[in-house]
Amino acid sequence: MxxxxxxxxxxxxxxxxxxxxxxxxxxxxxxxxxxxxxxxxxxxxxxxxxxxxxxxxxxxxxxxxxxxxxxxxxxxxxxxxxxxxxxxxxxxxxxxxxxxYSPAPPDLRWGATEIEETRSVLVPPERLPARPVFDADPLNLFVVVETGDHHATVLDGDRFAPIHRFPTRPALHGGPKFSPDGRFVYLMSRDGWVTKYDLYSLQPVAEVRAGVNSRNVALSSDGRFVAVANYLPHSLVLLDAGDLSVKRVVPAVALRGGATSRVSAVYDARPRRSFIVAMKDIPEVWEVSYDDNAPPVYTGLVHSHEKGMVEGLAASAGLFALRRIAVEEPLDDFMFDPPYRSLLGSAREGGRTVVVNLTVGRPVATVPLEGLPHLGSGITWMREGRRLLATPHLKEPQVSVIDMANWGVVARIPTDGPGFFLRSHERTPYAWTDSMMGGPGARDTIQVIDKRSLEVVRRLRPAPGRTAAHVEFTRDGRHALVSVWEDDGAVVVYDAESFEEVARLPMRRPSGKYNVFNKITLSEGTSH
CATH class of the missing domain: 1.10.760.10 (Cytochrome c-like domain)
Structure with a gap:
């Protein structure tokens, strides 16, 4: 290749x-x-x-x-x-x-054999340099995805200057994931192509097509495995993070009845040493362990009236042990609390958010949230000794704030229009959200929310009349980068304290910007 x-x-x-x-x-x-x-x-x-x-x-x-x-x-x-x-x-x-637009072939196969046939190791590890080929801080880099012409830009987060721009597979989908040391970034296209890119030498090193239509990727916290969520075929694919070879293909089949499902998301749960998987079409949440010593997982569950407990047959243990958690309806968008003990999930058609305790393996609470909360973009912070969670809504002009101690709604902060992204940083008292799902007069606006008063204190319009979206902070939290989400758009850099514009970099529809340090340290102000 x-x-x-x-x-x-x-x-x-x-x-x-x-x-x-x-x-x-x-x-x-x-x-x-x-x-x-x-x-x-x-x-x-x-x-x-x-x-x-x-x-x-x-x-x-x-x-x-x-x-x-x-x-x-x-x-x-x-x-x-x-x-x-x-x-x-x-x-x-x-x-x-x-x-x-006619349906996919009914006999479509995309298993381990088909995946392996697409795999290429472009640069072997022994040919990679020991140090970056540039003098910027490698942990304060941004990878900017430019969907306007299918490129990505490696951006110096101190000087706000592009270091390198390279072509990508068309239609990158889902946020890039970084290796634990920040050296490699994994990019995935809607067509299922996973590319491993070396940020030290600024070149792709391996590539494989893990699915025909894919939603996102996750990287294990130990840097060993890449998990790929597929809509087509209905599967979860586990790859070796080194050379992208196939480790396992897990068909997304319900425990009972044999129904299959699109896999709508997969995320790494670092403290649990596992991947958490959301299903689009079946009421199950999966936990797939990447711990070599994971305890046995039980399936075929029945209730014992004598013992008053749930018991069953051990299905698997150790690496890639699969645990299923039953929910009332499929949850296709979710986020975790900071300890990764609970996940909050929402259904596309539902009017509530479900809290699933991952330790006991069942839902424990519900939160009434109308207007399709975008939990994948939620953030948390401490306020007056309590951990708060906030999420924008895709169909309502508001940001909802939840007390994570009792799962009660603390505030509903009005915005100019429905939003997609919400971002902050540990070192700033402000959270920034867009209104990009709104109409004219709203989608060009970034609202700055004071995390102390829970009020909008500033409105910014990077390019009046043009869509503004996706804020990401620098490593130190001193600057916020905003996308003008147009084909002839830009990344606009703001001082995070004064809200003054610092720099403006022309970009081709910069759909997202991802800071290496904030991602690998699980900053509470960005998505994981």
Missing amino acids: RWPWPDPRAAALLAPLLMTAAPAAVARPDAATLYSQRCAACHGAERLGGRGPALLPENMGRLRPPQAGAVIARGRPATQMPGFADTLSPPEIEALTAFI
């Missing part, structure tokens, strides 16, 4: 195939034949992807059919996707559009 991807020479090689004369117009175009002739060379014979991304409904994201038809007709800038308006008739383009 060559890097960078895609190989610019591929366009010249594929041009004769892609641009051949259009077949004669027919009343009812054969979409499968058109796809084979025009698309399969880049996107795969079964639409699973190749040089180009997978063309399946699950992989389209927010791209609606009319927009997809426009891409087929006109192509896509900054990619190798050509336009076919001159070689295909409107009915043919319409037929192709409908074809790529």
